[in-house]
Amino acid sequence: MNIYDVAKQAGVGIGTVSRVLNGSAKVKPETRERVQAAINQLDYVPHGAARSLGSGRSHVLGLVVPFFTRPFFIEVLRGVEMAATAHGYEMVLYNVETTTQRDHYLRQLPMRRRVDGLLVVSLFCDESEAERFRKMNLPVVLVDSYNPLLTSLVVDNISGARQAVEYLISLGHRQIGFVNGVKVGSFNFNKADDRMSGYRQALANSDIPYNPEWVSATEWTRAGGREGARQLLLLPQRPTAIFAASDVQALGVMEQAQAQGLRVPQDLCIIGFDNIELAELLNLTTVAQPMHEMGKQAVERLLAEIECPQPPQTVMMDVTLVHRSTTAPLAAPNVSAFSTASVRDGVWATQQNIITEG
Amino acid sequence: MNIYDVAKQAGVGIGTVSRVLNGSAKVKPETRERVQAAINQLDYVPHGAARSLGSGRSHVLGLVVPFFTRPFFIEVLRGVEMAATAHGYEMVLYNVETTTQRDHYLRQLPMRRRVDGLLVVSLFCDESEAERFRKMNLPVVLVDSYNPLLTSLVVDNISGARQAVEYLISLGHRQIGFVNGVKVGSFNFNKADDRMSGYRQALANSDIPYNPEWVSATEWTRAGGREGARQLLLLPQRPTAIFAASDVQALGVMEQAQAQGLRVPQDLCIIGFDNIELAELLNLTTVAQPMHEMGKQAVERLLAEIECPQPPQTVMMDVTLVHRSTTAPLAAPNVSAFSTASVRDGVWATQQNIITEG
DNA sequence: AGATGAAATGGAAGGGCTTCCATTATTATA
DNA sequence: TATAATAATGGAAGCCCTTCCATTTCATCT
The missing domain is CATH 3.40.50.2300 (Response regulator)
Structure with missing residues (x-):
């Protein structure tokens, strides 16, 4: 079953069949119909490889x-x-x-x-x-x-990171951590650099000094985020907000926060990057990529x-910042000092709103 | 740049080159090497389409x-x-x-x-x-x-569903809801039938009467699960446990439970199906498919x-049942009656264990 | 009717491989 | 050394299209 069979069936030459198949203009409508009929009748489908070989496409x-x-x-x-x-x-x-x-x-x-x-x-x-x-x-x-x-x-990784951090600043935060991702070999995961730039730009714009202690670079995974957050949150002077270089890492940050009995967003604000499906699910404030x-x-x-x-x-x-419930204005210090009470059940305060959104 | 070039470069015939390319045995090692050298030297890669056409593979x-x-x-x-x-x-x-x-x-x-x-x-x-x-x-x-x-x-959908429900029964549950999925056109989503069979088998094995009120069929989505759960949970006599036909639906069930102020697993036990990544994340007990x-x-x-x-x-x-934290022995009725207090923060009790697992 | 140009058509050549048969080189055997 | 058997090799034919040029058909104009 090939183009010759079709040509014979339709009583035309193979060139004509080919022209019909490829929709080129120079076929008389009547002929085209005849060929089409033959094609249908024989259930003919052109051979892909042959086509590629012939056409280079x-x-x-x-x-x-x-x-x-x-x-x-x-x-x-x-x-x-x-x-x-x-x-x-x-x-x-x-x-x-x-x-x-x-x-x-x-x-x-x-x-x-x-x-x-x-x-x-x-x-x-x-x-x-x-x-x-x-x-x-x-x-x-x-x-x-x-x-x-x-x-x-x-x-625009720079702008995305800048927006995220600027937003945190606008909420009153001054101690802003950054859980960045590591660069990996020849993978282009060095968007890390850009996100870092954005982070620093935002700080600089508000005259907030850059504190290297509040920055960690981890795997682009949940475990990585957890590890990075641990480093930052165990500091004597811990950040009140953390920007993570990806939603997946942000998830790790949330887990670590919870493990340490920190409520989100009351005790710790978190912003991610990507806006994957999970972010919506967890009501994670994040930088959305299209x-x-x-x-x-x-x-x-x-x-x-x-x-x-x-x-x-x-x-x-x-890139656009999506406001969800892992961010809130910085609470007065005394308030945030208490509040490890209700963590007993493993609270992610953010999830309260899931229902309202869907 | 084609097989002829390689043949010429190596001083052999195209047949030999072809044999080398396809690893057929009948080439003298020395010749093979010579051809290989030519291939490397010319950076030759055989043309896929031509190959397909010639070989039919x-x-x-x-x-x-x-x-x-x-x-x-x-x-x-x-x-x-x-x-x-x-x-x-x-x-x-x-x-x-x-x-x-x-x-x-x-x-x-x-x-x-x-x-x-x-x-x-x-x-x-x-x-x-x-x-x-x-x-x-x-x-x-x-x-x-x-x-x-x-x-x-x-x-083995039947067995999977049966295992899930049997487990719930072993935990003391007698009022077990089922949020099933709907069959969709010619998609083979009629595993729904099998999971239903498993559900009923498990009930029958323990002489628990089948109550159609406790079964709903919904879309295979989060929203579907939510809707299905709502139907069951608003019943005057609501189920104490719900088996969902997929993890995604189970997630919806969790959301709905939370919206109604039901704690999981104290007030409502939930089992999903699939064991997608999210299930681990949320500590959802589920039936794992390989x-x-x-x-x-x-x-x-x-x-x-x-x-x-x-x-x-x-x-x-x-298929195997993965025990996580959305299931627990049925609490004594009086205990479960109270307990809407700590829901204030939107508790998913299950999440407490996330940290311990990773 | 005949000439002219345009439109439609047929099919040979070609694309790069695999396969297989005919041919040649090599080895084993007497 | 001659011969048979076997291993290795070369290359024509074939896979099924597309493309392009030569040819035929058609419409138009004089």
Whole structure:
């Protein structure tokens, strides 16, 4: 069952069938109908690989993403999936969990020419790799990562962090901790730097001195957040608010606060970063990234680039602070001093509001 | 840059290069080395589409999955991804959110012959579709779904539900509610039936009469769980424990309980189903499905089938009850009557233990 | 009717691999 | 050393499309 069968059935040449399949204009309507009928009758579906080989187009997008099960990536993924499907593209997933894997994919994929374009999420991409993409003529869009040679969609991490901390300051906080994430090898988790900048900017803008003791860098995980919070909260002079570099870490902070008998937000305010689903669930104040939108835009820019080469562009995505219940005006010192009484049951004060929101 | 270039560089014929690429045995070690050297020198990577076309193998697995962002599917996905990668297969994702999409994929994919095999997760697959797969010679494995003509990996939903309810009974509960999920179109969400059977079996085994008032069927979502719980909990004679058909629904139940000032587990015990990450987080007692393992097994069986046709088999995956803190022995009635006092702060008693676990 | 240009069509060539058969090199055996 | 058996190799054919050029058909104009 191939294109010749269809041609015979319809009484036309294979060229005509191909033109019908690809919707090119130069087919007489009547002929088109005849071909279409044959296609339906034979239940014919063109052979993907042959098509790719013939045309040099696969209609497949590659998606290189680290730890795709993490909420942030899932959300981006979803945006990508929707946009890709909408444009008739398939999506193949390359999950990266080690540096070796990263290198492997970034090196082999361009040449295998199986994908029409590559979306690289949150992974650092060096000059030589970018150069190689160009040379291989493989369109690439970076999401949550930056390289001057490639179209990059980045989130305004500096501004996001600044907004978060400024908000805490506006609530009266002066002792503001920061549980940052660590940079990990060639993963582009060095948004850490930017978030740090934002943190310091906000402090500086309000003439609050920077206290390195109130900053820790941990894994981007729940355990990491817990550990980071412990460091800060056991200090003789502890922060009254903590900004965490991710929601997942913020969750760890909440756990640690609870373990130490601190009520949130009365005794400790917390702000996260990302706005993953869990944040809404726990009523966590956080900096929202437009993850879905990023995925979508990334696909659209990539498709544009596939259509015809575009100059590399850097798109800054806006970030917004979502006010929920892990933040509140700084309580008067004497009040916050008491209040370990009701912790008996393991209170997350924040959760009171869950119901009202849904 | 193609196989001819490599052949020339190595001073051999293309057949030999091909043999080296595919690791077939009949190449003199010395020759193999020479070819390998040429490959490295030229940075040659074989063209995927051409390879598929020539061999009829794509080394790509299709994964048809509904709502892939839901935790259950993500976990399965992860198992699939790991196993596929381990065996040198790529994975393309077909997300299904509507019946139309489902039909589209299940009908078109087999013929496009782009994938070597198909994994279908949680989607109902009727006789005619299964028949078509056979006829098209496309290996298919069903995960969390069943069809006699296809290899199916199913979870023992009946036993899982039974275990959950039996456990509640062993704790002294006699008024046990069930927040079930609704069946949705051609999605295979009719595990609902099985979980219902398990529920009733457990009751019957202990001679507890079945009370339809204590059962509700809702969406498989948080909101659904909340709604279902409301129905049950506002009854004049309310259940003292609720079994939910999924963790996500169980979460809704917890929210509703809290909204009504019921402490968990003192006033209301809750058991979920799935054991998604969130369950651990919230210390939810639940029936654990080996999601990861299912993904892995599915891939392995699929690959076996690709290697050589296998008779369809139905594999029943075991399920285990994970005891956490949303369950406790039924309190004496007078005790549970008081206890709306400390709810002021929105208590989820369960969360006390989070720290101890991680 | 004949000429002209445009529109529609047919099909050869080509894309890069695998496969398989024919051929050549190597080894074992007498 | 001759011969048979075996191992290794080369390359034509084939996989199923797309593309493009040559050819045919059609409509229009003189």
